[in-house]
Amino acid sequence: MSDAVKQIAMRILDLREISDYTVEQMAKALEVPVDDYRKYESGEVDMPISFLVKIGEVFHVDMTEMLTGEAPRLNVLSVTRAGKGQEISRKDQYVYKNLAYNFVHRQIEPLYVTVDPDVNKALAPNSHEGQEFDYVLSGTMHIVIGKHDVVLHPGDSVYYDSSAPHAMEALGDEPVHFLAMVIP
Numbered sequence: 402m403s404d405a406v407k408q409i410a411m412r413i414l415d416l417r418e419i420s421d422y423t424v425e426q427m428a429k430a431l432e433v434p435v436d437d438y439r440k441y442e443s444g445e446v447d448m449p450i451s452f453l454v455k456i457g458e459v460f461h462v463d464m465t466e467m468l469t470g471e472a473p474r475l476n477v478l479s480v481t482r483a484g485k486g487q488e489i490s491r492k493d494q495y496v497y498k499n500l501a502y503n504f505v506h507r508q509i510e511p512l513y514v515t516v517d518p519d520v521n522k523a524l525a526p527n528s529h530e531g532q533e534f535d536y537v538l539s540g541t542m543h544i545v546i547g548k549h550d551v552v553l554h555p556g557d558s559v560y561y562d563s564s565a566p567h568a569m570e571a572l573g574d575e576p577v578h579f580l581a582m583v584i585p
Contacts (some may be wrong), residue, residue: 403447403544404530405567406444406447406448406466407444409444409449409467409468410441410442410444410470411444412419412467412470413456413467413531414443414468416444416456416460416462417442418498420460423445424438424439424442427442427459427531427538430454430459431455431456431459432453433452434438436458438476438567441483442558444534448497448514449527450489450497450527450529451527451528451529453468453519453541454466454510454529454530454531454583455488455529455540456577458530458585464499464502464507464508464510465478465487465502465503466500468489468502468567469486469487469502472505473502473504473505473507474503474505475503475504475505476504476505476506477504478504478546479503480504481501481502484503485498486492486499486500486513486532487502487503489501489512490515495514495515495516495520495569496515496516497511497512497514497581498512498513498514498516499511500512500513500580501545508583508585509546509582509583509585510558510581510582510584511581511582512580512581512582513559513578513579513580513581514535514578514580514581515576516540516542516569516570516571516576516577517571518571518573518575518576519567519569519577521568521569522547522570524546524547524569524570525568526567526568526569527566527567528563528564528565528566528567529563529564529583529585530563530564530585531563531564531583531584531585532560532561532562532563532584533560533561533563533567533581533582533583533584534558534559534560534563534582534584535553535558535559535569535579535580535581536557536558536579536580536583537554537555537556537558537577537578537579538555538578538579538580539555539575539576539577539578540555540571540572540573540574540575540576540577540578541553541554541572541573541577542557542570542571542577542579543568543569543570543571543572544559544566544567544568545567545569546559546566546567547565547566547567548562552572553579558571559565563583569572571572
């Protein structure tokens with residue numbers, strides 16, 4: 402597994418040990434099987450973004466600090482230039498860029514998300530606490546939220562309870578790019 406994933410896993414292990422949680426307690430709190438939790442924490446497998454969001458909620462730790470080991474520093478404004486942002490390369494189906502990664506005490510996680518064509522055709526769902534707002538910038542997105550099946554085009558948006566299982570895929574030959582506002 403990549404060095405970045407191993408570094409994140411090491412930070413999660415440290416947080417758990419400092420907080421006196423057992424592996425079993427963490428798996429239960431995060432609603433994942435114990436074996437999966439062990440693999441995430443060891444860095445053996447990459448962890449989905451929904452897992453990282455839940456870890457941040459349990460330990461009250463900023464996503465930036467978990468991903469980079471550095472605390473955000475800005476508290477008045479944070480500017481992210483075009484094409485920039487902290488890339489969150491996950492093994493799962495999507496590529497994320499956090500657009501406010503260096504702002505202290507964010508109340509949302511603003512993400513620029515790319516879903517390539519021919520990825521997640523099985524529509525493997527994920528879920529996390531809170532709510533989410535997605536605004537399609539380009540491409541065509543097929544999104545399933547619970548029992549709802551929707552196709553979104555550029556300029557379309559969706560707001561939903563992100564604890565409901567949800568999955569996205571790009572339709573057609575081009576990737577879908579969208580802004581996701583994750584509200585814990």
